[in-house]
Amino acid sequence: MYRSRRSQLIGIAYLAPALVFVLAFTAYPLVQMVWMSFHNWSLITPAKYVGLDNYKRAFADDQFWVSFAFTLKYTAIITPVLIVGGYLLALLTSESSRLRRITRTTVFIPVVIGLGVSSLLWYWLFSADFGLVNKALADLGLISKPVLWLGVDAGRSNLAITASVVWKVIGFGMILFVGAIQAIPREITEASLVDGASYRQRVTRVILPLTLRTVLLVTLVSVIGSLLAFDQFYIMTAGQPQNETATSVFYVYLNSFPYLKLGYGAALSMILALTILVFTVVQLLLTRRSHA
Amino acid sequence: MATATTSRPAGSQQTRAPARGTKGPPLAQRAGAYAGLLLLTVLFVSPLVFMVTTSFKTNFEAAQPTWIPKEPTTEGYSFIFNATQTPVLRWFLNSLLAAAGQTLLILLTASMAAYALARMEFVGKRLLTALIIATIFIPPIVLLIPNYVIVAELGWLDSLTAVIVPGAAGAFGVFFLRQFFVSLPTELEEAARLDGANRFQIFYKVILPLSKPALATLALLSFLTNWNDFLWPLYVLFSPERLTLQPGLSTLQSAFATDYATIMVGGVIASVPVLILFVVAQRFIIEGVSRSGLKG
Numbered sequence: 177m178y179r180s181r182r183s184q185l186i187g188i189a190y191l192a193p194a195l196v197f198v199l200a201f202t203a204y205p206l207v208q209m210v211w212m213s214f215h216n217w218s219l220i221t222p223a224k225y226v227g228l229d230n231y232k233r234a235f236a237d238d239q240f241w242v243s244f245a246f247t248l249k250y251t252a253i254i255t256p257v258l259i260v261g262g263y264l265l266a267l268l269t270s271e272s273s274r275l276r277r278i279t280r281t282t283v284f285i286p287v288v289i290g291l292g293v294s295s296l297l298w299y300w301l302f303s304a305d306f307g308l309v310n311k312a313l314a315d316l317g318l319i320s321k322p323v324l325w326l327g328v329d330a331g332r333s334n335l336a337i338t339a340s341v342v343w344k345v346i347g348f349g350m351i352l353f354v355g356a357i358q359a360i361p362r363e364i365t366e367a368s369l370v371d372g373a374s375y376r377q378r379v380t381r382v383i384l385p386l387t388l389r390t391v392l393l394v395t396l397v398s399v400i401g402s403l404l405a406f407d408q409f410y411i412m413t414a415g416q417p418q419n420e421t422a423t424s425v426f427y428v429y430l431n432s433f434p435y436l437k438l439g440y441g442a443a444l445s446m447i448l449a450l451t452i453l454v455f456t457v458v459q460l461l462l463t464r465r466s467h468a
Numbered sequence: 469m470a471t472a473t474t475s476r477p478a479g480s481q482q483t484r485a486p487a488r489g490t491k492g493p494p495l496a497q498r499a500g501a502y503a504g505l506l507l508l509t510v511l512f513v514s515p516l517v518f519m520v521t522t523s524f525k526t527n528f529e530a531a532q533p534t535w536i537p538k539e540p541t542t543e544g545y546s547f548i549f550n551a552t553q554t555p556v557l558r559w560f561l562n563s564l565l566a567a568a569g570q571t572l573l574i575l576l577t578a579s580m581a582a583y584a585l586a587r588m589e590f591v592g593k594r595l596l597t598a599l600i601i602a603t604i605f606i607p608p609i610v611l612l613i614p615n616y617v618i619v620a621e622l623g624w625l626d627s628l629t630a631v632i633v634p635g636a637a638g639a640f641g642v643f644f645l646r647q648f649f650v651s652l653p654t655e656l657e658e659a660a661r662l663d664g665a666n667r668f669q670i671f672y673k674v675i676l677p678l679s680k681p682a683l684a685t686l687a688l689l690s691f692l693t694n695w696n697d698f699l700w701p702l703y704v705l706f707s708p709e710r711l712t713l714q715p716g717l718s719t720l721q722s723a724f725a726t727d728y729a730t731i732m733v734g735g736v737i738a739s740v741p742v743l744i745l746f747v748v749a750q751r752f753i754i755e756g757v758s759r760s761g762l763k764g
Binding site: 190265 | 502504506508513519530532576578583588590591592596599603605606610611612613614616617618633634637638642667671692698699703714715717718720721734735738743745746750753754758
């Protein structure tokens with residue numbers, strides 16, 4: 177009896193440091209977040225209960241919708257590129273040969289550098305007058321005068337930023353797909369070869385079905401990452417033109433800092449978090465079905 | 469493996485290419501694949517090469533897209549190391565301290581918690597486990613503003629503590645290590661117990677040494693995540709000498725506008741440590757990144 181009570185305490189003692197962190201910086205903030213979203217608060221002035229006003233205001237706020245729509249558009253453009261592109265890269269590099277391994281490693285390198293650094297780098301590469309992208313396009317005869325990629329037109333900025341982020345993160349999906357493809361049992365591959373399956377048939381009928389779960393998981397991670405996009409837009413367009421390229425997280429940032437509307441910012445984050453939750457649930461349901 | 473039977477092509481009776489010796493696509497396709505692989509390698513590595521070569525150019529030459537600097541110079545480096553408004557070396561040290569500090573905190577708290585979850589029984593274990601798991605699904609955006617307020621109330625704003633402590637809370641490390649600990653054979657622990665070792669000694673002298681690969685993976689991942697974090701330090705750090713590298717770099721951008729050589733020096737300084745880590749510990753980093761992506 178004594179022993180067991182003692183070992184109980186030991187167990188909780190070992191868990192305690194991690195638990196304190198989780199309670200202090202995850203559980204409590206989560207509760208506070210909900211509370212804040214029902215209040216007007218600016219750190220300096222005392223909080224004032226406003227009920228659902230922050231949410232009502234958000235839905236009537238033009239910039240909220242501009243940011244939300246832009247974020248969804250960005251996500252809708254980049255996700256297929258990352259998934260299809262990442263999968264093709266994985267098919268290309270999953271077999272073991274020296275060159276394939278080198279390619280795989282090279283494609284993965286940008287994943288480890290910061291998004292801040294890569295955004296600065298691409299900000300320069302996309303610069304209208306000094307950038308290599310315009311230079312290359314001009315040399316190929318595709319453009320006759322410099323294209324103003326960033327901060328002038330929302331659609332063009334979106335394309336340029338998408339390209340830079342694809343470079344930065346496509347290796348992430350690729351490496352997971354490679355792992356899934358390499359985990360396919362040898363016998364299955366050999367059986368399909370004995371049956372005389374063409375390469376295309378092997379891809380569509382063997383490899384893809386057996387790695388579908390990973391594809392769905394990577395899609396989920398990519399979608400969530402894109403819905404939370406911030407760094408690249410902060411650095412590459414600063415929201416220009418007229419906050420048209422300010423993503424949802426960017427708008428949360430604008431409300432918390434320059435404007436110090438913390439309650440409103442909290443409500444905006446809540447809406448974004450619920451959106452993400454919807455995507456998560458849909459994807460998890462899909463994953464479960466594909467697994468059955 | 470139900471899919472194995474359905475994967476058999478419908479027209480498999482027909483005689484296509486002979487099975488023997490055709491492991492991959494035909495030769496012409498393979499040549500194309502090799503060309504593609506080379507092109508990809510160049511495409512992915514060249515922006516980084518440009519960043520490095522540009523950092524050795526003068527700001528004037530950086531405006532001209534040449535591969536190799538005509539007159540290589542370390543001007544950009546000496547300029548940036550002496551700039552008082554943008555103390556890049558200071559930011560570098562701050563980033564190093566923050567990333568190392570947070571990594572240590574994560575290793576400590578996560579390994580202890582994982583040990584409890586893997587090897588001990590106690591009341592509320594299931595509930596506490598569920599609580600910790602649940603935090604995996606919370607998108608970080610939700611915690612941004614409340615954590616900013618908490619950090620402000622604790623008086624940590626504009627200090628490294630703010631970029632070390634709150635981010636150390638997380639379920640990923642706990643579950644990653646728990647999974648590894650569970651897979652360890654219990655015989656060694658039994659032997660140690662018979663030799664009179666107590667729980668802490670078993671943890672410290674048996675479990676941890678056996679878990680070096682998992683600890684290394686978690687450490688590298690935590691370090692990289694903290695080193696590359698942008699939004700949170702942007703919230704909590706303000707003074708030029710208190711910044712970490714990532715938000716610091718964005719102030720370089722506003723300070724030097726089109727002095728691309730100077731800005732690229734900053735980029736190189738921020739990337740060199742992670743690239744070195746990648747070269748020496750590639751396997752662990754890839755493992756860590758994949759595991760974090762799939763949430764354990």
